[in-house]
Amino acid sequence: MSADTDASDDRMEKINVRLPEPLLETINEEWERRGYSSRSEAIRDALRDWANPSVTLSAETLDDLEDSREQAERGETVSAEEARERLGLDD
Template identity: 55%
Template sequence: MSSDGNSGSDGEMEKINVRVPRALLTQIDEVWEQRGYANKSEFIRYALRDAVTLQHSSLRKHSSTSPKAVNSGSKARRSHTRM
């Protein structure tokens, strides 16, 4: 990771490298501008933020579930959704 001089609403930005399947990148390229994002990075930031927010609210909803069960469930989802 490297620091990026740009500051967003969340503070200082960090630059990361992510590998994605070519087909997914093609889909991202087709929709980011159509949906009104300034650039591909902004689109991906919002998608990541939504994923984290969704996961966080799901965990709060099931707070009586043991941490072990929550972790094993998220691992199962990750392996299922990989391309």
């Protein structure tokens, strides 16, 4: 492995990766269109997203949360303790 440095002088390790040809073709078609200065930059960005995924809720989940909030405001909900009691469940 060799070590390269980028503009911020952070040490980077060079690795070799084998990719299926269709995936490499997609990367080659997309990196510049998406505004990256290099293919390596695009791949690093994708790997960062993989290593540190952002938490994003689906539109359906956000809608369900809004419905739940509105139900709570209207007094249509019960506590977990009351729900367990009504269902005859023990802790």
